[in-house]
Structure formats: structure tokens, C-alpha cells
Amino acid sequence: MKLFQRTRELEDQLDRFFDAVSESGLVLRAGVDDYLAGRADEFARRIGEMRERESRADDLRHEIENRLYAESLIPEQRGDVLVLLERLDGVLGQAKSVLKTLEVQQPEIPQPFADGLPPLVAASAEAIERIVRASRAFFSELEAVQNDVHKVRYFEKEADAIGTRLRRDLFAGGLELAHKLQLSHIVDAIEEISDLAEDAADALVIFAIKRSV
């Protein structure tokens, strides 16, 4: 019974880790919206929320890793699970990095570039949500993994297309080159979120195949 109780605690920790990663997508969207609308206080609050999610996810990941090794749990899948958690942590870290860039650089974002940014953020945030769903499925509903992995890939392509359009319009416009490069780097950073989600999804597919054999 003690064994099953410990297992429930670990499941709970894993769920909270997934929650933190998933929420990072929501906080990212809200944070970018606040920045674009010039709501400085709200934006600062979002930065704090993102830091809290990252710190919580870090703590949970380390605790889960330690327990998996200390209690010799899931010996067959332990390595795969640790890689998955690290990659999800990387996705969350990149979401935080986008908000940090806005906070540190305080870039001026002119129209129509400002209108193009939320759809890009939405596609990357959706990729985060889908990789979290696929990861949850890996633990309890293996057949559902492929469906959400497919959606991650879809949103990565969507983010890629929006990013390319934004950069093309940006460099065709009349801003200073330095300003163009600054905004282009922000587009890169947002796109990187969905790229990292896709990397995690690629690894997850292999882990799921290994588990199903």
C-alpha cells in the first residue's frame, strides 16, 4: 500500500510539472498582449508569474528525477522520462526568455508588425499545450500520443509560416536596420518555442514506440 501511495505522490508531482509547463504558454500569451497594449504593471506581473512557473517546474523536475533514481522506479523508461522532462523544461525556459527579452530590451513595436505578433505567439503557445497533452498521454494513454504530436507539428509549421511572413514584411518596411534586427530576433525567439516543442514531440514518438513494443 505504501508503494501505491508513493506512486500517487509521484503522479501528483508529474501532473504539477505538466501544469507549470502548460501554464507557461498561457502566461506568455497574456504577457505579450500586455506588453503590446502598454500595460507595464500587468506585464511585470506576468514576468513574475513566468518566473514562478519556471522555478516550480525546475524544483518538481529535480524532485521527480531524484525519486526515479533513488526508488529505482520505471527502470525501463526512466532515461526517456528524464529526457522528456528536460525538453519540456527547455520549452518553458524559452517562453520565459521571450518575456525576459521584452522586459530587458523594451523594444518599440510598430504597426502593422504589432498585429502580426499575437498569432505567432498563439501558435507557439498552442504547440506548448499540445506537447504537454502528448506527454501526459505517454504516461496513461499511449495511443493518444500520436494525435497530439501531430498537432504540435502542425502548430510548429504554422508558427514558422507566420514568422517568415513577419520577417519578410519587417525587412521590406522602412525601419532602421538595427530595429529590424531587434524585432527579427524576437520573432526568432518566439518561433524557437514551437521548434523546441517539436523536438520534444519527435523524441516522445520514439519513447512511445519503445513503450508499446
Place this chain on the structure above:
Amino acid sequence: MGAALATAVYLSAGLLLGWSLGANDAANVYGAAVGARMIRFRTAVLACGAFVVLGAVLQGAGAAATLDRLGGIDRLPAAFSVALAAGAAVVWMSRLGLPVSTSQAIVGAIVAWNVFAGRPTDLGELGSIVASWVASPVLAGAMSAGLYVLLKAVIRRSRVHLFRFDAGLRAGLHVAGALGAYALGANNVANVMGVFVSAVPLAPLRVGGVVLLDGAQQLFLLGGLAIAVGVATGSRRVMETVGRQLLRLSPEAAMVVVAASGLTMFVFSSRALSEAVAAIGLFRIPLVPVSSTQAVVGAVLGIGIVRGGRGLRFRVLGEIAAGWVATPVAAALIAFVVLHVVRNVFGAAM
């Protein structure tokens, strides 16, 4: 005092056989769990020892009675010689790297005793024993294939969380290990003490005013303890080696292998099951000591076949079949020598 000492010396051959059995065969029941670091070695030793003793005392009589009927050895020196010859055959063949089973060695040595003493060997009994050797890996293979397919279907449908599945697997390995250890004690204590049952008549013993052990059960308790000591002092390396080999399958397949081989040994040692099967008009299952290693090999092959037959090493089956002949013959030859030496050199009455 002298008689007690002589009895102890003669019984030592059986106890040594028990120690060797514990050191080598406990790996078949707890190797997978220990190899996967899912159960600590110390926990495995305690559980294995306890269940082996329990199986030996509660259910050791059936297979032991079969060996007793085959040889009817009623003299301690003869029982000692037969047990010693079986033990020597096991050690000798193991050193040569040949597949060997204590169950088959003891039967060869008993038949040699019959020839040595000029007694007829019950060919019907011998036939059913040999048939059980062939049937046990086949039965273990069929059971493991069935259990594996069932387990996979349950896993697919239950959508159980990976962590909970892992916890369930650990519990399953504990249960399968306990079942395997119980069956090992019940089935294989006959190899250790079966030849001594008629030779060492002991008065019933009341333990703690509650449990009453008849003479044979006292011997099985001793044999079970010898196996348990073998598990505690000599099984660690074998457990890790066998465990790693079993785990190449997967922890759930390893659990099925342990359960199927345990059930197979249980089938060949349960008097109640044998009578129940006979009562519904089917055949009577012979109660015979079978090889736990060969049951494990059969169970692994069973899973290999339902997985599509990739990577199966059918050569192992040939080696086992060769062992059915080579082991009893080697044990019989050694038994002749030992019996001659014990009678002619030490002047023991047989």
C-alpha cells in the same frame, strides 16, 4: 549420540544438495526482480527462504513420495550415496558447462541404486517421471504465452498510469517470486530429502504446541532450510546474471516467466490439484520433481513465440533434451562408484 551423529553425517549429502539448489535455482524465481533492482537482494533472500520452507513443509510430500516409490531406499548409507552422487553429477556437469538439473540427476542415481541393490525399477513410474520432464517446459511455455497475451491485453485496455503500472509490476514480481519460491520448495525438496524419507523414520513433532510435523515434514523443513541457506549465501551472482538475461525480455515478460514456471512446478507437486483433475475424469498429474531452469527456458520460449519468434534460440531446447539423457546417466555412473565405495570401503550395510 553416535546414531544421531551418523544420521547427521548421512543427511549432509542431502543438505549439500539443498544448498546447491538454493544457490542456483533461486535465481529462477527472484532473479528478474533483483536484476531489475525492483526488489532488494536482502528482501528477495528473506521472502524466497520463507516461501521455499513453507512450500517444502506444506506440499513437499507428493513429489517426494514419487521418488520414494521409485527407489524405496530404506538404508541411510544408500540414501547418502544416492544424494551424494546426484550432487556430484550436478557439480561435474555444471563445471563442464552442460545444462544440468538436480531433479534429473537424483532419478538417475535412484535407478542406479535399484540396479546396485538388485531391485526392479518401476518402469511405469520412471516413464511418468520422464514424461513430466518433457511436459514441464512445454506446459510452462504454454502458460507463459497465455499469461503474456492476457497481460498485454489488460495493459492496453486499462490505460493505467506508467508509475502505477510500475508499482503493480513490483507487486506482481513479489507475488510471482513468492509463488515461484513456494513451488520450488514444494517440488524440489524431494530432490534434497526424498531419498531419506524411508531411511530416516522420525517421530511426529509438535512445534509450539500447535503445529504437528510428521517425520517426512521434519526432513522437508531441514531440506527447505538448506535451500534457504543456499539462497542467502550463494545465489547473489547467479540471480544477477539470470535476472539480466530474463530482463532482456522486459520486466512484465520476466514476471510472466517467473509466474508460469512457478505454476508449472506447483502443478507437478500439488496432490489436491492432481486428485481434482483425476476426479473430473481426466488423467492423474504425476507428482514429480521437475527442473525450475527448464521450466523457465520453456516459459521464455513461449513468450518468444507469441512475440513472433524473432531471436529465439531453439538450440537451447536441444541442449535440454540432451540433458534429459546425459544427466541421469552421469548421475547413475557416479552413484555406482559411490555405492561401491560406501559398501566396500566403509563397510556400510545396505
